[in-house]
Amino acid sequence: MANGNAVHQQEPALTIAQVAERTGLSHDTLRYYERAGLIERVGRTTGNQRRYAAADLAWLEFLLRLRETGMSISDMRRYARLRAAGGATLTDRLAMLRAHRDELARRIHVLQGNAGVLDSKIKHYETLIDQQPR
Amino acid sequence: MANGNAVHQQEPALTIAQVAERTGLSHDTLRYYERAGLIERVGRTTGNQRRYAAADLAWLEFLLRLRETGMSISDMRRYARLRAAGGATLTDRLAMLRAHRDELARRIHVLQGNAGVLDSKIKHYETLIDQQPR
DNA sequence: GTAGGACCTGGAGTGTGCTCCAGGTCAATT
DNA sequence: AATTGACCTGGAGCACACTCCAGGTCCTAC
Numbered sequence: 001m002a003n004g005n006a007v008h009q010q011e012p013a014l015t016i017a018q019v020a021e022r023t024g025l026s027h028d029t030l031r032y033y034e035r036a037g038l039i040e041r042v043g044r045t046t047g048n049q050r051r052y053a054a055a056d057l058a059w060l061e062f063l064l065r066l067r068e069t070g071m072s073i074s075d076m077r078r079y080a081r082l083r084a085a086g087g088a089t090l091t092d093r094l095a096m097l098r099a100h101r102d103e104l105a106r107r108i109h110v111l112q113g114n115a116g117v118l119d120s121k122i123k124h125y126e127t128l129i130d131q132q133p134r
Numbered sequence: 135m136a137n138g139n140a141v142h143q144q145e146p147a148l149t150i151a152q153v154a155e156r157t158g159l160s161h162d163t164l165r166y167y168e169r170a171g172l173i174e175r176v177g178r179t180t181g182n183q184r185r186y187a188a189a190d191l192a193w194l195e196f197l198l199r200l201r202e203t204g205m206s207i208s209d210m211r212r213y214a215r216l217r218a219a220g221g222a223t224l225t226d227r228l229a230m231l232r233a234h235r236d237e238l239a240r241r242i243h244v245l246q247g248n249a250g251v252l253d254s255k256i257k258h259y260e261t262l263i264d265q266q267p268r
Numbered sequence: 269g270t271a272g273g274a275c276c277t278g279g280a281g282t283g284t285g286c287t288c289c290a291g292g293t294c295a296a297t298t
Numbered sequence: 299a300a301t302t303g304a305c306c307t308g309g310a311g312c313a314c315a316c317t318c319c320a321g322g323t324c325c326t327a328c
Contacts, residue, residue: 017274027275028317036315047324049275062255065248073315087266094259101252104245111242114199118235121196125228132221150305161305162287170285181294183305207285 013043013051023060030060037077038063040084069104147177147185157194164194171211172197174218203238 020027030050033039039059042050052060066076079096082089154161164184167173173193176184186194200210213230216223 015274026317029315031276032316045324047275048277049324062251065251069245069248069252090259090263090266094256094263097252097256097259101249101256104249104252108242108245108249111203111238111245114203115235115238115242117196117199118203118231118238122228122231122235125224125231129224129228132224160287163285165306166286179294181305182307183294 012054014057016050019052019057022057023064036073038080069100071100146188148191150184153186153191153194156191157198170207172214203234204241205234
């Protein structure tokens with residue numbers, strides 16, 4: 001009946017290795033994110049080893065979306081602190097997300113333009129190679 | 135009739151400041167790109183100051199597309215060296231561009247997925263804020 | 269109860285892509 | 299010819315986001 005953890009919860013409680021595998025982040029990066037304030041101090045066993053709850057994993061996965069879309073560590077930290085501060089910061093968080101979303105839309109647009117330039121260059125090269133088939 | 139330049143060409147021959155302004159790159163970055171082998175040694179005046187030809191500017195602008203789409207300096211250098219090596223490298227360059235184009239398509243796709251996640255989160259926050267309007 | 273792998277901390281080190289600096293030369297203006 | 303701002307070189311420094319390390323503790327299996 002006892003589960004041997006100081007963290008008394010019925011949730012999965014993953015080890016850092018399991019979280020690393022699920023998120024694709026390294027052990028070091030996970031610890032770095034905690035030090036950097038991107039995730040709140042994660043639960044520990046009596047022996048001081050991390051045990052991640054399902055909610056920690058979900059938050060990490062959202063952080064990964066932010067990171068993949070180019071948000072800096074310091075902006076993610078700002079967001080994380082607002083989140084930790086509770087419901088009163090909802091509008092601030094919403095503003096951050098909207099700004100990030102807009103910036104992302106802009107960047108996708110630029111990338112699509114550049115993809116077009118690449119396509120033309122590729123077509124040009126294909127023509128050159130066809131014309132000089134040796 | 136003489137133009138005062140060692141580089142005897144009828145082309146514009148821009149100074150580094152003019153190229154910086156047109157490309158948005160800093161003077162230092164332009165010199166760095168030359169040292170890094172992204173651009174071939176640019177023409178100089180008798181006094182050893184850079185004068186960029188129109189072709190240099192066009193190449194820089196293409197490099198900027200590569201950079202904006204996330205190509206690393208070392209890959210850009212590889213590409214630049216192939217280009218400098220002449221027509222026999224056309225197929226190699228084409229292969230590089232195709233690979234980069236494919237990777238770019240993949241990344242745009244991921245970004246669009248993440249944009250969707252952000253949109254849901256934003257909608258969720260909007261609902262929360264509406265429900266608790268004080 | 270012991271071996272060996274997983275995990276801990278604080279701090280140093282790394283790769284990338286610039287950016288800045290010192291100590292000079294060059295060029296346009298007066 | 300003197301001033302002043304633009305430009306030169308080689309090399310050091312920087313911000314970012316990790317990544318690695320030393321020296322230790324913990325935990326699972328036997």
